[in-house]
Amino acid sequence: MSEGLQLDLKKPLDKMTAKELRDLVMRQIPQITGASGLGKDELLVQIKEVLGIGGEEGEKVSPYKTKILSMKTKMRELRAKRAEVSGEGARRQKELLRRQVNKLKKRTRRLAKAS
Known part of the structure; x- marks a missing residue:
């Protein structure tokens, strides 16, 4: 979707905490609104959607x-x-x-x- 959008990440999105993801969204991705009320899983889905990352059929959930x-x-x-x-x-x-x-x-x- 946003090919021109470049993020400066210090670690992979999946390893970031919810707080770090919210901060990232508020500073660098204005397309996502309501980030302060979202959880980590929801934030990851929306960020990947905006960046065009994915292709997976959902997040992997630990069997344990x-x-x-x-x-x-x-x-x-x-x-x-x-x-x-x-x-x-x-x-x-x-x-x-x-x-x-x-x-x-x-x-x-x-x-x-x-x-």
């Missing part, structure tokens, strides 16, 4: 996405539980909870890398 999200929910719960722990044996309990969170973080990273 639901599992990763459930693990992250579990991590939040464990962190909240760790903040509430006090009293007798609190140090041991906090250490166990910290280790569980650490293991879940490692698993989510492995699953994200595998997809």
Whole structure:
């Protein structure tokens, strides 16, 4: 669509955060309106549409996405539980909870890398 449009990118669009994409759109791509209310996926689709990049039948969604999200929910719960722990044996309990969170973080990273 816009062959003359040149963007100065420091990293690939897919690796940019939603905040960076919004900033890019507001500074360099005036054709896209309402960028402040869009999420990362929506921004990527619109940017690629304007630049004429694509040809794919949609974004790749990790087959492990639901599992990763459930693990992250579990991590939040464990962190909240760790903040509430006090009293007798609190140090041991906090250490166990910290280790569980650490293991879940490692698993989510492995699953994200595998997809």
